[in-house]
Amino acid sequence: MLPFARVTILGLGLIGSSIARGIRATMPTVRVTGYDADPAVRARARAIDLCDDIADTAGTAAIDADLVMLCVPVGAMGAAAQSIAEDVPAEAIVSDVGGAKVSVATAIRQALPNNIVVPGHPVAGTEHSGPDSGFATLFKGRWCILTPEGDTNPTAVMRISTFWESLGAQVEIMDARHHDLVLAVTSHVPHLIAYSIVGTASDLEEVTQSEVIKYSAGGFRDFTRIAASDPVMWRDVFLNNREAVLEILQRLTEDVTMLQRAIRWGDGDALFDLFTKTRAIRRSIIEQGQDDARPDFGRAHE
């Protein structure tokens, strides 16, 4: 049985449009209503027939929903939840896809105290944004982490789990604070490193006489893909997962200092040992099938 009959998606960018396309592909009888705060995005969503209906206000989009999925930047989650507060049925389950969970869950619960809220985060994405960038198979074989509170209605959690499983994801339940720490290591700080190294390289362009761009076919190119990710989305993630990101950055700074020392003092063993360990981590990720094994993943949508 389908977990929901009428799904409303607020925010029709990469993730919202991927969910809309995924529903059409895997649950075609579910009615999908979309809304985006940007009129140009609404017009585009209508032009490409993204949903069964595109509403002109958030309230009308949510009025008969049994699931509302908030797919807006982390810093806009509270405002998006507030924008449906007067219209969303009390029986509707509200969920989201935000990359930081503690602050988002708090903002949504404050705006919608009468609804069951099951926060979520599909750990799948690309560096692209907007309604044209989404695709139905984005979540296939990827994790979706749900962070319900201990006393959240189990049936609601089960329905959201079934929803994500229908889109091809594997569901994991996690404490929100733990999610934020784990994602700080696996996603947030890696993005910060990419933004930082590409920024440094660009500052050095004059010195290197454009050779940074010319020879960017190797490792640097992979960093530029990540550093092309949406500036609003990532600004919001860092401002809303401040504590965990700062904690991981502190650890990273200490480890980089250790590497600095090893290079300075010619401690080849220290470098070799670390690089051997990290190579094994990469291999185990591939063995577990969690790599973006699709050879052109991300690039196919450039």
Ligand SMILES: NC(=O)c1ccc[n+]([C@@H]2O[C@H](COP(=O)([O-])OP(=O)(O)OC[C@H]3O[C@@H](n4cnc5c(N)ncnc54)[C@H](O)[C@@H]3O)[C@@H](O)[C@H]2O)c1
């Ligand atoms: N991009 C990724 O790789 C990725 C992966 C997993 C989760 N996420 C999360 O998904 C969310 C959306 O990211 P995205 O990549 O789809 O961004 P996006 O920029 O492609 O789309 C976001 C859309 O939200 C709209 N919006 C902003 N405020 C709104 C509001 N108050 N009401 C309605 N619409 C509003 C914007 O106009 C935009 O069209 C973020 O919270 C992000 O953390 C992103």
Ligand SMILES: O=C(O)C(=O)C[C@]1(C(=O)O)C=C[C@@H](O)C=C1
């Ligand atoms: O593959 C990418 O481009 C991503 O950045 C996806 C990625 C990640 O870091 O893994 C980015 C942000 C998310 O919230 C979830 C997934």
